[in-house]
Amino acid sequence: MIRAKQAKIGTALLYTHENVITHSFHLARLETLANLTSLTEFQQKTGLADFYWRVLFFQPPGEKITLAQALAKADGYVFFMHGWNGSHRIWEKLPFHLTEKHKNIVCFNLDVNGSGMSPFINPNPRPEHCTPAALMTAESVQNTNPTPDSQ
Numbered sequence: 001m002i003r004a005k006q007a008k009i010g011t012a013l014l015y016t017h018e019n020v021i022t023h024s025f026h027l028a029r030l031e032t033l034a035n036l037t038s039l040t041e042f043q044q045k046t047g048l049a050d051f052y053w054r055v056l057f058f059q060p061p062g063e064k065i066t067l068a069q070a071l072a073k074a075d076g077y078v079f080f081m082h083g084w085n086g087s088h089r090i091w092e093k094l095p096f097h098l099t100e101k102h103k104n105i106v107c108f109n110l111d112v113n114g115s116g117m118s119p120f121i122n123p124n125p126r127p128e129h130c131t132p133a134a135l136m137t138a139e140s141v142q143n144t145n146p147t148p149d150s151q
Helices: 041-044 069-073 093-101 132-140
Strands: 003-006 013-016 020-026 051-057 076-081 107-109
Touching: 020 069, 020 093, 051 069, 051 093, 076 093, 093 107
Parallel strands: 076 107
Antiparallel strands: 003 013, 020 051, 051 107
16 A cells, blocks of 8 residues: 655655655765766766656565665666656656556656756756756766665
8 A cells, every 4th residue: 555644845745655665866975976986077067966866666575675686677667757847756656556566667756957856056057958868968877886865
């Protein structure tokens, strides 16, 4: 059963399920960055102060599965992306339902460039930082073996 509880933001609900594991990531908080020598280089490439995403996967009752194990055994991956001026929160319930019903997929729920918890450094970003190609650049520098901020 999926449960909802009120989050800090008055209009947002945080969904939970006893067998759906959620990890949240802030790229700026990770200890190492894949293919980059520093957070500064990431920020210069993307114009982002940070990049946020959540990962959801099913954990069978009585088992302990790590994110790395879930990624390795997944039959597929689903990426939830919102429109401009939105945030990952518009998809909160759907990834939980999908992960609960399709136990061998991993869902990624992310904030696109300049939205939600992936803010631009400059309030007036350069146009090349606001394109779909810029979003792909930000996604491509995610750590391949990240450590989650929270569960």
